């Protein structure tokens with residue numbers, strides 16, 4: 085009797101939680117009221133070769149019209165330096181070219197649409213002016229060629245975060261991408277110089293990005309960094325067992341330090357089924373894609389384990405082979421807003437996830453830098 089009563093109650097709860105109608109007008113209102121900051125986009129790997137972000141070629145995830153339709157308020161563009169540039173010491177050369185493509189091919193080419201942002205205040209100012217704040221984040225610590233002087237140069241050119249490693253371990257930090265690769269010399273996390281890099285980033289006010297790093301590197305960063313680190317594009321390992329996703333313990337530890345995890349949209353980092361099929365090297369057509377609901381599940385999982393202040397958005401658009409069904413490109417962000425509202429998230433929750441949390445992390449880094457000046 086009691087059991088059947090409970091079953092009826094559960095069904096009622098299910099019916100009514102799902103039955104709230106979310107109108108398009110509500111989605112629009114909530115979406116436009118949030119300042120959406122996406123902390124990782126790789127369209128730069130194409131603009132550097134001449135791709136025009138202002139034209140909608142229909143063959144990628146990112147273009148200007150799409151960013152506008154998607155209501156993207158601020159975009160961190162990846163200054164991605166592939167591991168191959170380490171050979172022959174070409175990393176700094178590539179870094180400078182990638183910085184230039186953000187400044188020259190995106191911001192200077194479309195000054196009515198993009199404004200370079202160097203601080204949290206700059207992001208809010210650009211947003212008030214109706215422009216998309218454009219920011220730079222280096223991906224791959226080998227970019228500094230083991231020189232704090234180059235790190236400082238990059239800061240002067242506008243770089244506001246650095247992902248300590250890409251999928252390659254460098255001379256001072258272990259990556260999650262090659263821990264079982266023969267011939268790679270590992271350091272058990274950060275070396276002494278790696279710790280100096282983190283401290284210098286703190287002193288400058290450059291965000292320390294722990295996406296891609298090995299777990300031990302992550303915990304070393306937590307110990308050394310005086311400002312809250314963040315993950316610019318990482319998802320939850322509890323839901324998809326990729327080594328570069330974060331365990332619940334890591335997510336909680338980062339949250340305790342005031343940091344934030346920006347959820348990555350790559351199918352293989354969102355869905356275990358996709359990850360398994362990719363691992364089995366099935367042909368692309370036979371790999372089940374992730375869905376918009378998987379993105380919501382990762383956000384929801386992180387909120388449950390670490391709180392609403394610990395989660396953000398780092399799509400990795402144009403850096404990923406497969407984007408979720410329903411969230412195929414930058415124009416589709418309002419669909420995520422609808423899905424979060426349907427899941428029971430409030431407008432205030434969504435504002436936090438979309439930008440308030442990241443602005444807080446930026447301001448903490450800026451305050452930490454001021455202390456040492």
Ligand SMILES: [Zn+2]
Nearest residue numbers: 223296317403
């Ligand atoms: Zn990446």
